[in-house]
Amino acid sequence: MSLYRLLRPLLFGLEPERAHRLTLWALRHGMMPGGGSGNRAPVTVWGKTAPNPIGLAAGFDKNAEAIEPLFRLGFGLVEIGSVTPRPQPGNPRPRVFRLVKDRGVINRLGFNNEGVDAVERRLAAFREKGTAPGLLGVNLGKNKDSPEAAPDYGIGAKRLAPYADYLVINVSSPNTPELRALQSHFELERIIEATRDAMSANPVPLIVKIAPDLKQADKEEIAVAALDEALDGLIISNTTVTRPTNLVSPQQSETGGLSGRPLRCPSTALLAEMHRLTEGKILLIGTGGVSSPQDVEAKQAAGATLVQLYTGLVYKGPGLPARLVAGLSADGTPPA
Numbered sequence: 001m002s003l004y005r006l007l008r009p010l011l012f013g014l015e016p017e018r019a020h021r022l023t024l025w026a027l028r029h030g031m032m033p034g035g036g037s038g039n040r041a042p043v044t045v046w047g048k049t050a051p052n053p054i055g056l057a058a059g060f061d062k063n064a065e066a067i068e069p070l071f072r073l074g075f076g077l078v079e080i081g082s083v084t085p086r087p088q089p090g091n092p093r094p095r096v097f098r099l100v101k102d103r104g105v106i107n108r109l110g111f112n113n114e115g116v117d118a119v120e121r122r123l124a125a126f127r128e129k130g131t132a133p134g135l136l137g138v139n140l141g142k143n144k145d146s147p148e149a150a151p152d153y154g155i156g157a158k159r160l161a162p163y164a165d166y167l168v169i170n171v172s173s174p175n176t177p178e179l180r181a182l183q184s185h186f187e188l189e190r191i192i193e194a195t196r197d198a199m200s201a202n203p204v205p206l207i208v209k210i211a212p213d214l215k216q217a218d219k220e221e222i223a224v225a226a227l228d229e230a231l232d233g234l235i236i237s238n239t240t241v242t243r244p245t246n247l248v249s250p251q252q253s254e255t256g257g258l259s260g261r262p263l264r265c266p267s268t269a270l271l272a273e274m275h276r277l278t279e280g281k282i283l284l285i286g287t288g289g290v291s292s293p294q295d296v297e298a299k300q301a302a303g304a305t306l307v308q309l310y311t312g313l314v315y316k317g318p319g320l321p322a323r324l325v326a327g328l329s330a331d332g333t334p335p336a
């Protein structure tokens with residue numbers, strides 16, 4: 001039995017956000033296992049090599065507090081954020097709920113984060129130490145009270161691109177009012193252009209993260225925008241506002257975005273659909289419900305070059321990335 005299975009009841013006895021703070025603290029203080037086999041299946045994307053295709057999804061380390069220890073768990077890429085230009089507290093608590101029997105989480109955090117100033121300081125300190133062991137992504141959001149979205153993404157890009165291996169435009173969190181409307185072709189192009197302009201001195205690959213709850217017309221518009229704008233990638237997907245009918249946990253009625261196992265199949269289906277719509281020409285990152293080598297395989301079979309996870313860590317613990325990497329064959333795919 002893994003140590004985490006023994007510790008999990010203690011962590012699950014804590015309110016989820018407290019448990020998360022404690023986990024970040026333990027990471028920062030070196031109390032987590034080292035991943036070891038992190039460079040088993042290197043993958044080259046955008047001219048850079050990640051030691052493996054398994055990534056940490058945004059939201060776990062919103063403020064760039066634990067980048068190094070997270071790489072040490074074995075992740076080939078770590079994405080920090082979402083970061084908004086100004087700090088903001090997010091929604092009132094409680095705002096994170098475990099759906100234990102469903103292996104899911106619902107969150108309505110609402111982009112609680114310390115803002116670009118604090119994150120920029122930490123990213124600069126991290127980069128000063130030397131080469132990162134993998135790819136470092138920075139996920140950008142907009143402040144709740146900003147009337148215009150594009151300038152916010154521009155501020156994030158200008159300030160944080162110098163430290164990032166890639167930037168993510170997050171227009172798919174369900175917890176910021178009107179955010180997901182930014183996935184329309186017109187809005188998306190404005191934001192992509194504003195972001196590219198803002199980082200013209202330090203251009204890095206630009207990725208858009210999309211919601212799993214899109215109508216067919218939205219999917220088609222996003223595919224056209226991705227191809228027209230020659231986007232460097234799409235992350236598929238963020239959390240869902242839908243509630244599958246087979247959920248059993250009482251917390252399912254909480255408002256917010258659902259992640260984890262119940263999201264796995266819908267997000268993989270969207271991944272396959274976006275692969276089809278973008279004709280395999282856009283790099284895809286498969287995110288949603290990954291917690292086993294078979295899940296990694298399913299994302300890869302649906303068109304993902306890279307895979308990310310968050311909720312899997314909650315249920316399977318910090319040893320998960322290393323176990324997933326160990327399950328990959330040397331060409332980055334899980335063994336047959």
Ligand SMILES: Cc1cc2nc3c(=O)[nH]c(=O)nc-3n(C[C@H](O)[C@H](O)[C@H](O)COP(=O)(O)O)c2cc1C
Nearest residue numbers: 057058059082107237238259260288289309310311
């Ligand atoms: C508590 C929590 C906070 C999250 N915060 C963010 C965020 O700030 N930005 C973002 O793009 N995605 C955020 N996400 C979504 C994850 O990055 C990921 O897309 C989603 O959870 C699906 O992956 P999973 O099933 O492996 O968790 C968050 C997810 C959770 C559970």
